[in-house]
Amino acid sequence: MTATPPLRIAAAQSSSLPGDVRGNLCLHLPFVEAAAAEGVSLILFPELSLTGYELPLLKRHVLSADAPVLEPLRRLARLRRIAVVVGAPVPGVSDALPAIGAICLCPDGSSAIYRKRFLHAGEAQFASPGEVNAHGLDVGDQRVSLAICADTVHAEHPRWARAAGATVYAAGVLWSGAGYAADAAIVRNWAAAHDMAVLVANHGAPTGGLVAAGRSALWGPGGQLLAAAPATGDHLVLAERCDGGWLGTVRKVDVE
Template identity: 55%
Template sequence: MNPSFSRPLLIAAAQTTVVAHDVTRNVQTHLAFVRAAAQEGVQLLVFPELSLTGYELPQLAAHVVDAEHALLAPLRQAARDHGMTLVVGAPAPPVRGEGLPAIGAWVLNADGSVALYRKRHLHGSEVQFASAGADDSLVLSLADTPTGLAICADATHPEHANAAATAGAVLYASGALISEQGYGPESAQLQGYARDHAMAVLLANHGGPSGGYVSAGRSAFWAPGGALVVAAPGAGDCLVLAQRDRNGSWSGRVVPVLPVDAAA
């Protein structure tokens, strides 16, 4: 018998198309996704890796934000207005405040508080432009759900997911930029974590090209045990919704989101 949960839970991956270096425009795209998610009743909305800037490694240092940065202000306000927790990708100060910036996942909570996870496992040329985070895992209560955060290559290291599960995560949420070539093996790893650790897994992938990579899209959600509940059919802008009912059963669907220009 499934355990009884106090209320249904609705989470979503925001599969966004990002414009390189145009953070102001990307903020507006994020706000459009938040509004679309609010119409569905989403409680936790996760964006891809470096969703506010694009995966533009040479320019990381030019776009570092902190919790009080003006660019985060409208997103923090939107989180409060809609009672929704947002996880957005942007460069962050390094762990000790000196040296290369970190690749950050900024957690903007519905109560106005802010938390930060820094990418632990850097990949390829990232080491030239970014510093690694110090936490083997970061598990936060997001939408009343113990959630382990990951950023792209973190999820290719089994010890990262294991650390999150050991720390009590029942949801593992990864913001990523995964190409078509990498999608097969990396999605198989994510599904394996859902199976092996009996935790839900959410992937928020880019909806279009970024930093020279062509994203596969196909953001997805796997239920505890490894069953694929829902996935976007490909690239493009959409919400991938996953809902848990009071009996612990999961269902999902994909909702297209109009680009900012089309919405206007």
């Protein structure tokens, strides 16, 4: 009997140029290529990775899932057979303000949007909250549920994800150096409490006037830290699911 190959997903610890969607998209492409070379089926980027965490600029850069500017990523997702989840401002549901979104570009050419369900203090003047409690993607035999930053501090959000069948809780975030320890402890607790792997993609450089902590990471379903990137720079955190459970490794990405 032929063994089933292990499933791999990845968090991209990337850096963002302020308000430069095309420039940031070009910076995303090497991450997707590097992940595909590692056999990854899904790659997750940080919160607002295509614009940077530039709240006053959100309305200027709203993207739909079928926006023409995303075509290079969409094409690469089809070519490399990898789901690509990027952070961007997206149309709000029932509000004039945009939402902080995760745009999912799938290998079959389909796409979807998850909108940040819970906003940080200060975000409400620039963005509207989403209305969907759990957004899942089937990746191999795993169910990956998406989260965006402040979602992770609300206990109901990972609970909703688990109730919807999630085995992986995947969060694109902007965690600062000052807040990293507390934020990491929270998601570690969700991994243990809900028996889910937790994958976090954080920025690897300052954005929106904040100094990002980097240290994108993978926690196993019991809460054990399995891999963490350095505090700065461009890296992939690879999460591999095999018969023995989850394994994590980190790879440097050359974006030049």
